[in-house]
Amino acid sequence: MINEKIKEGIQQYSDELTAIRRKLHSEPELSWEEYETTAFVSSYLNELGIEHRKTEPTGVIAEIKGGKAGETVALRADMDALPVEELNIDLPYTSKEKGKMHACGHDAHTAMLLIASKVLNEIKDELPGNVRLIFQPAEEAATGAKAMVEQGAVEGVDNVFGIHIWSQMPTNKVSCYPGASFASADIFKVTFKGRGGHGAMPHDTIDAAVIASSFVMNVQSVVSRTIDPLQPAVLTVGKMIVGTRFNVIAENAEIEGTVRCFDAATRNHIEKQLQVYAENVASIYGATANVEYIRGTQAVINEEESAKLVQQVTTEAFGEDANYYEKPTMGGEDFSFYLDEVPGSFALVGSGNPDKDTEWAHHHGKFNVDEDALVTGAELYAQYAWAYLNK
The missing domain is CATH 3.30.70.360 (Alpha-Beta Plaits)
Structure with missing residues (x-):
């Protein structure tokens, strides 16, 4: 089930992955204001030769067309920041925008999906189906996913998968269980x-x-x-x-x-x-x-087959110990609007590391990501797409 080319490719681009995340972190944009982030994602996809279109007013929908016929799986990353003053003033990539900060990890999500896209694009001739890429605005306003659905994000899609970096879990652990995840x-x-x-x-x-x-x-x-x-x-x-x-x-x-x-x-x-x-x-x-x-x-309710596939991919890609049970949270996530349309699942990837001071709560001014988790998240995106299309 695991594609070794994906694993090797993600590792090869790990430095680039970190660099993209840091760039995005230093240049945060609030919900429905992600114009520069949208332009950056579009430019990156252009360099890779991945067909895509910008959505209104911000956001990007792209597609990697496989070399063989098959289903279409969608991967989603959100892009918006929060109106939070960053307190990590000693970081070399701290926010340049006063009163704005990536305090929830969306910079990491976007970077992980871009690198996953790069690696999947390199093996597209081997893909038995297509991979839809959704770079979504305005998750923090709880309106972005619905707008993307209305603009065709999941038309023709058979399954959808999303990831959220989670500071309350140990770095590199993955949690995805059938049933309720977010309220x-x-x-x-x-x-x-x-x-x-x-x-x-x-x-x-x-x-x-x-x-x-x-x-x-x-x-x-x-x-x-x-x-x-x-x-x-x-x-x-x-x-x-x-x-x-x-x-x-x-x-x-x-x-x-x-x-x-x-x-x-x-x-x-x-x-x-x-x-x-x-x-x-x-x-x-x-x-x-x-x-x-x-x-x-809506509540995020993971579809059973999709969630079990995430667990299987996690075990084979990172080891059985990487699977972790994180209890459902009363936090909200507009990924639910995709699940209203097609089956899928939403995984948490741990980034909490006391040695790196990355256990701060989401939406806090001291929030930060253990960047070792970026490789895990990027590979999970890509390996899930590969596994779903080959199931």
């Missing part, structure tokens, strides 16, 4: 309207601060008392805006939060209960409530 990630906004007034005359008012506080305290029981405890769910209130001055009773309150779960029925139930709780809390105090529920990413 759905939704946003809710609740607005309460009471009646403002003087802080010394509360009897003439309907205090939006008290109403909002009551809602925040009570809404947690949606999860703790109305959902099967065997169905994981998280409801977090992350933002509250209420009041204007110390002696003015607030007329309005705005609350924003997020809902995470793996099960569609649980998701629907929480959405309905948010409306019920908001309206009833407001009613107790004589106020009104408005609830806006915004569905973000």
Whole structure:
């Protein structure tokens, strides 16, 4: 199942792989602003002679056409950075853009897929099928994958595979198991309207601060008392805006939060209960409530056959000990939109190394990648494509 030419090629280009990652890391671009990254990817693919097209407004879809007839497997890497100030000021490749940073490893993903593409292109005559390459913008905005699907990213594709560098796992370990991997990630906004007034005359008012506080305290029981405890769910209130001055009773309150779960029925139930709780809390105090529920990413559910293929490739390419079980996370990933269209799987590649200070959480200003993991990720991309097309 393992192609030795792929293994040798990835090793041969390991220095180039690191150099690409460092270049991208030093030049971060936010969601839907990845113009220079898109241009770089396009230029690199042009040099390799790989047919591709730019998507709107950013992103690239490419295809390596095999020398033999067969299916089409898609490989996806995301490209966007975060509005995070980099705290790794001593790195030679630290971000050049103030307030912007590759704090989630997307620079590594893009670099790994480019080198995987280079090696696969060198053996394209041996490929029994085609490899679709998806360089996706705006994963952090949870809108990029959906836009790429709408622009034909998975048309004619039989299977899709993605990778995420994971600082919470030891370097070079690979985790990919059937079933839930990432949770759905939704946003809710609740607005309460009471009646403002003087802080010394509360009897003439309907205090939006008290109403909002009551809602925040009570809404947690949606999860703790109305959902099967065997169905994981998280409801977090992350933002509250209420009041204007110390002696003015607030007329309005705005609350924003997020809902995470793996099960569609649980998701629907929480959405309905948010409306019920908001309206009833407001009613107790004589106020009104408005609830806006915004569905973000779906849950990432790895298809069984694809996930088992990842495990088999991992064992044969890196050894049985490389397979690692990382429990599902309540984090969101818009790779789910590809899995809505075609079967596939999403793997985590460990990059956490205490000796290199790369165990910082994703989205932290000190986040960094153990670059030894880049070779593992690049080879996993390429070997998975080879194995799928030859299965």
